[in-house]
Amino acid sequence: METISKQTYRRFLLGSQGLWPGRRFSGITGTEAALRQMQALQLDPLIMVARSQDIAMYGRVLEYKPDLLYKMAYEKRKAFDYGGWLMMYPMQEFPYWQLHMKHRKEQGLRWEHFAHPPKDVVKFVLDELREKGPLGNRDIEGDAVKAWSYRGRKETSITLFYLWLTGEVMISNRKGFDRMYDLRERVVPPEFDYSASEEEAEDFLGKKHIAFYGMVREPAWKTGFGEFIHRKVSMQEGRQRIERLIEKGEVSRVRVEGFSENFLILNSDQPHLSALEAGRVPKVWKPKGPTTEEEVTLLAPLEIVSARGRAKKVFDFDYVWEVYKPVTQRKWGYYTLPILYGDDLVARLDPKLDRSTNTLHILGFWLEEDAPKDAAFVDALANGLSRFASMIGAVKIDLGGVKPPKLLMGLRSNLKRKGYWV
Numbered sequence: 001m002e003t004i005s006k007q008t009y010r011r012f013l014l015g016s017q018g019l020w021p022g023r024r025f026s027g028i029t030g031t032e033a034a035l036r037q038m039q040a041l042q043l044d045p046l047i048m049v050a051r052s053q054d055i056a057m058y059g060r061v062l063e064y065k066p067d068l069l070y071k072m073a074y075e076k077r078k079a080f081d082y083g084g085w086l087m088m089y090p091m092q093e094f095p096y097w098q099l100h101m102k103h104r105k106e107q108g109l110r111w112e113h114f115a116h117p118p119k120d121v122v123k124f125v126l127d128e129l130r131e132k133g134p135l136g137n138r139d140i141e142g143d144a145v146k147a148w149s150y151r152g153r154k155e156t157s158i159t160l161f162y163l164w165l166t167g168e169v170m171i172s173n174r175k176g177f178d179r180m181y182d183l184r185e186r187v188v189p190p191e192f193d194y195s196a197s198e199e200e201a202e203d204f205l206g207k208k209h210i211a212f213y214g215m216v217r218e219p220a221w222k223t224g225f226g227e228f229i230h231r232k233v234s235m236q237e238g239r240q241r242i243e244r245l246i247e248k249g250e251v252s253r254v255r256v257e258g259f260s261e262n263f264l265i266l267n268s269d270q271p272h273l274s275a276l277e278a279g280r281v282p283k284v285w286k287p288k289g290p291t292t293e294e295e296v297t298l299l300a301p302l303e304i305v306s307a308r309g310r311a312k313k314v315f316d317f318d319y320v321w322e323v324y325k326p327v328t329q330r331k332w333g334y335y336t337l338p339i340l341y342g343d344d345l346v347a348r349l350d351p352k353l354d355r356s357t358n359t360l361h362i363l364g365f366w367l368e369e370d371a372p373k374d375a376a377f378v379d380a381l382a383n384g385l386s387r388f389a390s391m392i393g394a395v396k397i398d399l400g401g402v403k404p405p406k407l408l409m410g411l412r413s414n415l416k417r418k419g420y421w422v
Contacts, residue, residue, distance in 0.1 A: 001262070003255040008276045009215070010314055011343050013305050015276070015285050016214040016269065018060040019297065020343055022287025026062040028071055032078045032090070034060040039212040041088040042302045043081060045177040046323060048335040049353040049360070050392050053088070055300035055337070058391045062289045065391065074173040077189055081171045081179075082164075093208075094192045099201035101167035103230040109162055113147040117159040125159050126168070126183070134172040134180040205229055206241060207250060207266060213304065215254060215263040218242065293376075296384035297340040298349070306338050306345065317345040317368065333364045341380060346371040350401065353392055360385075360394035364401040378407060382414035389420065396421035 004012075014020035018037040025034040034057060035041055044052040054066040061068070069088075073079040079088050082097060089097065108115030121142070128140050142156030151161045160181055163169040172182035185193060196204065205228040210216045216224065222238025233241075242264065245251035252270060253262045265273065272282045289295075299306050301321040311319035319338050322330040333350025341347070350364035362385075367373070389397055397420050402408045415422045 001253050009256045013214040022291040023062045031068045031072045043086045049351045052300045052302040059297045095196040096201040096204040098195040100230045105166040121159045134182040215265045218262040293342045296380050299338045315345040359396040360389045361398040362401040378410035386418045
C-alpha cells in the first residue's frame with residue numbers, strides 16, 4: 001500500500017477539485033468542465049457578496065461571472081439541481097441518480113404529515129405544469145398544510161418538493177434563487193432521460209463518492225455511499241463492495257502521513273498522485289492564468305476541501321462558517337472566507353458588498369501565525385482581491401478591516417495601480 005506525504009494529500013485534494021495550481025477552465029464550456037471536475041457543487045441562497053456556488057466557480061474558472069452558472073445549467077441543460085443537501089450535478093449523471101430517486105419514492109417524505117402526497121394533489125400539480133409550463137411554489141394554488149412544514153405552507157408546495165425528489169419534475173430555471181419547476185421530460189435532454197440499471201448506478205455512485213472527496217477514509221465510505229444511493233449500507237456490505245472495487249482494479253488503498261485510517265482513491269487518479277509525490281504537477285492541471293502563488297483565491301464557504309472541519313484536518317486551519325451562529329458566538333465574522341495561497345490556507349477575510357456604491361468592504365482580515373508577509377504575498381493578495389472584486393462587480397475596495405500597517409500600505413498601492421478606488 002502506497003504512503004504519501006500530507007503535502008501530497010493536500011495538493012491532490014486541491015488539484016482534483018480544480019483549485020490548484022491555478023484556474024484551468026474558462027468560459028461557459030469551462031464552467032461545465034469545472035463542474036465535472038468538482039463532481040458536484042453545493043448551492044446556497046445567501047448572497048452577502050456572492051453566492052457560495054459562484055465563489056466556488058470563481059476559484060476555478062478564469063474571468064468567471066455569476067451568470068455563467070445559470071446559463072450552463074438552465075439554458076444549455078448541462079447540469080441539474082437535486083437533493084435535500086442541495087447540489088448541482090452534471091446532466092449526463094441523471095440516469096444513475098434515478099436509483100436514488102427511486103428509493104426516495106419508496107420511502108416517501110420524512111418529517112411531513114404525509115409520506116406520499118394525495119393522488120388528487122399530485123395529478124393537479126402535474127396538470128398545472130403540463131398546461132402552464134414552468135411554475136414556482138407561489139404560482140400553484142392549494143390548501144394550507146395541516147402541520148408546519150419547512151417546504152411550504154401549501155400541500156401543493158410539499159407535493160412539488162416530493163415530485164422533485166422522486167424525479168417526476170425538475171428545476172427548469174431559477175428567478176433569483178427561487179425554483180421554477182417543470183416536467184422532467186421538458187428539462188432532461190432525451191439522451192439522458194432513462195434509468196441506468198441498479199448495478200450500474202450503484203457502481204457509478206460508489207466511485208463518484210470517492211471522486212467527490214478526492215480520497216475517502218475507508219471506514220467512512222459506506223456511509224457516503226449509502227447517502228448517494230439513499231438506502232442503508234451495512235458494514236459487511238460496505239467491506240464487500242470495497243473489496244470488489246479493488247479486485248476490479250478500479251480503486252486502491254492509500255496511506256497518508258499523520259492519519260491512522262486507510263484512504264480509498266480511484267485508480268484513474270493514481271498517476272496524479274505519483275506525479276505529486278515525485279514533486280511534479282500533473283500536465284493536465286496546467287493553469288490558463290496565474291497560479292495560486294501569483295494570485296490568492298478566496299475559497300467558498302461551502303468548499304468541499306475546507307468546509308465541515310476538513311480545513312483543520314488537511315491544512316491545520318481552524319475554519320467554521322459562522323453565518324448561522326449568533327453574533328456573540330462568532331470568532332471571525334458573518335461570511336468569513338479562507339484564503340488559498342500556493343497550496344496552503346494562510347489567512348481569512350470577512351467581505352461585504354455594498355451594491356448601492358459597488359464597494360467591496362473588507363470587514364475583517366486575519367493572518368495565520370505562519371503566514372508569509374513578504375512583497376510576493378502582498379502582490380498575490382492584491383491580485384486575488386482585484387479578481388474577486390471584478391467577479392462581483394465592485395469598483396471600490398474598502399480595506400478598513402486590514403490592520404497590519406505594512407500589508408495595508410502594499411495592498412492600497414497595488415490596488416490603486418489596478419484602477420480601484422481604495
